[in-house]
Amino acid sequence: MVARMKGKSVQASGICKRYKSFFGRSSTILDNISLDIDAGDIFGLLGPNGSGKTTLISIFSTLIYPEAGSLSILGMDARRNRNAIRKCINISTAKPNFPWSLTVKENLRHYGMLYGLHGSALSRTVRDQIDAFELGEFQDHRFEDLSTGLKQRLSLAKAMLNHPSLIFLDEPTTGLDPDISIKTRQLIRRIHEEEGISVVLSTHYMPEAEMLCDKIAFLRQGRIVALDTPHNLKRHLALGERIAVSYQGEADLAALEEQPGILGLKAEKGRVEIIVDRGEESLDGIIKLFAKAKITDIAIKEPDLEDVFIELAR
């Protein structure tokens, strides 16, 4: 494993982005985004559709420019050093697209050339990426003939051609089968650990963010509504734990609601889900209220990022 870098990979302050229509109407996509991303971290951007994740990644990767705000990427001013930054970063876009009739190998060769690779270094880098992303069997297949999973792998391989210090992954597992998603996540983890690359990824998929990210920013309507580690986000939002009780017979649900430490409950026939401050401490009192019933199943579940997402997206 490569030692973690020091410093910041991204420093953004007051980033704003608006789009103007042909008739002059403007809509705000990003509003006063400020965040720092530590070098060596995997940083997640989460949020519902239209929250501004792709726009923010596009601004961080210098693909488009913000209207206002200051941005520093890998310690370089994004306004003054765009080309220098582009040499050190790369991107794997959502719904990866490449020239259709070029094969996997030709696509990698073409983009390698755009990054100034040449001669044996170009051939070696292309070969290395084909091996690293297990594309050897498909290297002579045209892009248009690849499956979605292979297209995603090609996109990741392309993003590694210039050995970047910072890589942006825009929804890297969207549209993939579950087994391919798992493999893609393993690849991202491996890139990060073996190459020591900072990663900024956007995703809808909560377990993915929980599994990969050191820190997460939640975006909603172009604003950051929360920014912390996955653990702290769950703790600070005080979403409580969920105790799910399945039972037969009568249960005193009215008394249950009165119990101290109960934040809420959702009842249906023969099953009740109770949201509590601290699951284990409340458990005794809850079980007593089911004295006249027969408990058939009981489970305590910690809140996950899905719950955080639902809470923040509200």
Add this chain to the structure above:
Amino acid sequence: MSWQGELNRFLASAYKNWIISRRNIFTVFELFFWPMVSLLSIGLLTRFLAVEGSMVSFLLVGAIALTILQVAQIDVAYVLLFDMWSKSIKNTFIAPIRSYHLVFGALLFGILRGCVVFLILVAVSGHLFGFNFLAGGIFPVLAFLAGIFAMAASIGITVCISILTFGQKADVAAWSLSGLILLVSGIYYPVDVLPPLLQALAWAIPLTYFLEYYRSIFIPGPHHLAWGCALASFYLILGLILLDRAIERARRTGILLRLSE
């Protein structure tokens, strides 16, 4: 960055255009079918109208020039059109490249294709219509071709600027601009026959001067090759500056993202 690395940034666009063209059966139409249709129809028209030898050369020089211009300019435009059609523009513009890498790389491939078409048309026009295009020697041919390729680069750049400014629908410009050239720069008739306003426009187009120069070999008369060279250089430099601005504007307005969707 070594010179080989810098060179490869130029060659990247030529490499992409070459592979896409090689795999596309319809390239045959661009390289052989339309050029032959253009040359044969004009050549046969000269026979039907029984025009004299100097007029045959006048018309065939125009037909050959227009065909080479169209082939080379579309190659420059393809550098962005292929990316736009495959929605892969993001991947190109995330790389540390400048507009001139894209334009000159694509132009290099356009020059290669243009030269292939030129040789075919010269051979066919000599064989079928007895027209010796190379009668003036090698230097006039090189100057003539250089002028056409510079003009082709400017038109291709204009198409790229249109796409980056107006979005996907502007790709129609790729096929329309050479139509305007056909109308005003004296391809099939002297500029003198145009209305005064269009004459002024014709003399603002470098191709008019290159045609005038090359025809002077077959029909002796004055020419203004230096003006043509100066204008072609000016448009090329201006085009590259404006293309850079158009790219920056597309990054500011977000068109660059929309072209990838």
